[in-house]
Amino acid sequence: MILELDCGNSFIKWRVLEASQAAVFAEGVVDSDVALLGGLHSLAGLSLQHCRLVSVRAQEETNRLVGVLVAAFGVSISCAAPSREMAGVRNGYEEYARLGLDRWLAMLGGFQLASGACLVLDFGTAATADFITADGEHLGGFICPGMPLMRNQLRTHTRKIRYDDVAAERALESLVPGRTTAQAVERGCTLMLRGFAQSQLELARSYWGEEFSVFLTGGDAELVADALPGARFVPDLVFVGLAMACPLS
Numbered sequence: 001m002i003l004e005l006d007c008g009n010s011f012i013k014w015r016v017l018e019a020s021q022a023a024v025f026a027e028g029v030v031d032s033d034v035a036l037l038g039g040l041h042s043l044a045g046l047s048l049q050h051c052r053l054v055s056v057r058a059q060e061e062t063n064r065l066v067g068v069l070v071a072a073f074g075v076s077i078s079c080a081a082p083s084r085e086m087a088g089v090r091n092g093y094e095e096y097a098r099l100g101l102d103r104w105l106a107m108l109g110g111f112q113l114a115s116g117a118c119l120v121l122d123f124g125t126a127a128t129a130d131f132i133t134a135d136g137e138h139l140g141g142f143i144c145p146g147m148p149l150m151r152n153q154l155r156t157h158t159r160k161i162r163y164d165d166v167a168a169e170r171a172l173e174s175l176v177p178g179r180t181t182a183q184a185v186e187r188g189c190t191l192m193l194r195g196f197a198q199s200q201l202e203l204a205r206s207y208w209g210e211e212f213s214v215f216l217t218g219g220d221a222e223l224v225a226d227a228l229p230g231a232r233f234v235p236d237l238v239f240v241g242l243a244m245a246c247p248l249s
């Protein structure tokens with residue numbers, strides 16, 4: 001079996017593939033190394049042979065996680081690394097190694113699935129957009145605060161914005177103007193994410209007309225999905241790219 005990990009700034013997304021790589025044996029989202037180990041150790045029938053990983057965390061933190069996994073499972077671990085060009089996509093950053101690896105892998109996955117021009121939108125801790133032309137040139141992208149960051153900035157830098165997770169969840173039943181603080185903030189931030197997504201779509205149209213695919217991924221993708229009809233929601237897009245960047249042979 002193969003363990004795949006996507007270590008974002010807030011959560012570690014993990015899944016275990018059957019050795020054939022055709023089926024998912026188990027998967028989850030955790031907020032710490034300890035929770036990851038707990039989740040894996042609780043799986044009956046787990047038998048790991050390989051692990052591949054992408055991280056946007058500090059090198060030290062990533063190394064620590066790799067050490068923990070090697071100690072726990074004795075597996076070989078392949079970590080996605082920056083690249084100037086891969087699978088027909090050319091990294092557009094002035095310094096290619098500075099492009100977030102989760103963005104890079106989602107782009108590789110998106111370009112392969114699209115086999116044409118694409119716009120890749122990822123809504124996690126940060127919200128990101130990346131533009132790839134039909135011949136694989138990465139034009140660059142945009143980064144702005146995602147839902148967790150917007151919400152927390154408001155909570156941290158105001159005196160009176162305080163509400164709990166239950167109120168937050170309930171607030172998103174609709175997007176009409178809020179009549180409570182939770183509604184006003186949750187709906188306001190959601191509309192900002194949608195506005196971000198729609199302005200990327202407009203830019204993509206100005207480049208490519210209607211000849212492009214839109215990919216939507218990340219833990220908060222669902223908040224914008226119905227504002228982007230025609231976009232493909234691919235929750236595991238980073239894993240698609242991870243398998244391309246870290247093949248087993």
Ligand SMILES: Nc1ncnc2c1ncn2[C@@H]1O[C@H](COP(=O)(O)OP(=O)(O)O)[C@@H](O)[C@H]1O
Pocket residue numbers: 007008009010011012013029123124125126147148218219220
């Ligand atoms: N099953 C889930 N577990 C944790 N967070 C989730 C889940 N589903 C949606 N989310 C939301 O996804 C966001 C984090 O997205 P994610 O793509 O995991 O971020 P990152 O890659 O930056 O860690 C949070 O706002 C969180 O509330």
Ligand SMILES: CC(C)(COP(=O)(O)O)[C@@H](O)C(=O)NCCC(=O)O
Pocket residue numbers: 008009010056098099100101102103123124125126127128143146
């Ligand atoms: C933009 C990001 C913070 C997104 O991270 P995430 O929200 O997925 O945790 C990450 O891709 C990153 O640290 N990138 C490096 C800077 C850059 O891409 O320019």
Ligand SMILES: [K+]
Pocket residue numbers: 008009102122124218
């Ligand atoms: K991510």
